[in-house]
Amino acid sequence: MMRGRVAYAGAIHEACPDTADASAVRLADGRVRREDEVVWLAPLEVGTIFALGLNYAEHAKELQFNKQQEPLVFLKGPGTVIGHRGFTRRPADVTFMHYECELAVVIGQSARNVSRDQAMRHVAGYTIANDYTIRDYLENYYRPNLRVKNRDGGTVLGPWFVDAADIEDVTQLELRTYVNGTLRQQGNTRDLVTDIPALIEYLSSFMTLAPGDVILTGTPEGTVNVDVGDEVVCEIDGLGRLVNTIASDADFGRE
Known part of the structure; x- marks a missing residue:
């Protein structure tokens, strides 16, 4: 549903x-x-947002980044989230801002010290995320700074929340991103470096996951710069299509 x-x-x-x-x-x-x-x-009241960096091997290779020993995870604040058909600001001083189409996993029941084989019982469902990055501001892939990943309106969620039971195989979902109608990014969740059960096991080993918490599982290769006026559409099999438009400082009254 x-x-x-x-x-x-x-x-x-x-x-x-x-x-x-x-x-x-x-x-x-x-x-x-x-x-x-x-x-x-956003299709749900969002709790804590856990974002995965470089969780697709080809994307890590694209950025010339070597595999880390543990998942690269950082937190995002609630002010980052906007919904389907929303507008995301591109600051006038940046040269490289890109989308990140991601499968978003929604926690349905509290999880603490959950084993891998029990992890999926704690998943309520899924939605699509488009988590923008401004490469100009990035100082360290291991610890993305606030200006990169906690920008107002920089994380688009939706349009739909889909129950976990309605997704036949979450390990075989195609992800696609179109910029102004041209396919720019494509991947599949089978290529996750750290899969969903492992992520839940890892996170719940040192903190409690609560209902409404969201895990952004990372983006495949194929990220390109986007400019003011571009329409970005992210699709994931079974979850729909998430539409977003890039806006200028002037559009947000920041001339």
Whole structure:
């Protein structure tokens, strides 16, 4: 089952795809509205966000980065998150800003010292993430600084939350990113360096994962620079398509 959250007519509504019109959404009260008539929110109330760096071998090779001994994980604040069809600011002083299409894993029940073979029982479902990086500000791949990975509106989530039971094999999902309609990035979750059960085992070994926590599992190779006005679409099999537009400082009143 796919479900999301939108703002419409002064209220927040749960929504789902409209079966009769792929460009429309059905609100929980039965009303049907076009995608562009509503404001899209993240499809769930997000807790702590754990982001994986360089978790696809080819992407690490693309950046000339050697495999680390432990997963490269950092935290993101709630202010980074925006929804489907949102706008992400590209600061005027940067030369290289790129998307990162990622499978986002949503925790459904508390996890502490969970073994690998029990880990997937703690997963509620999945959504798509597009986690932008500004390469100009990156000082150290092991510890991305705040200006790189905790920017307001730099992490797009959605459009749908999909129950774990509705994804037949999460280890075989294709990821694709299009920039202005051109395919720029493609990968598959089978190529994760550290897979989902191992990530949950690792994280829960030293901290408690709570319902609503989100793990961004990393991005494949194929990241290219994006500019103001570009439309970026991330797709993952079974999860839909997440649309986002790059905006300027002026669009955000920062001339």
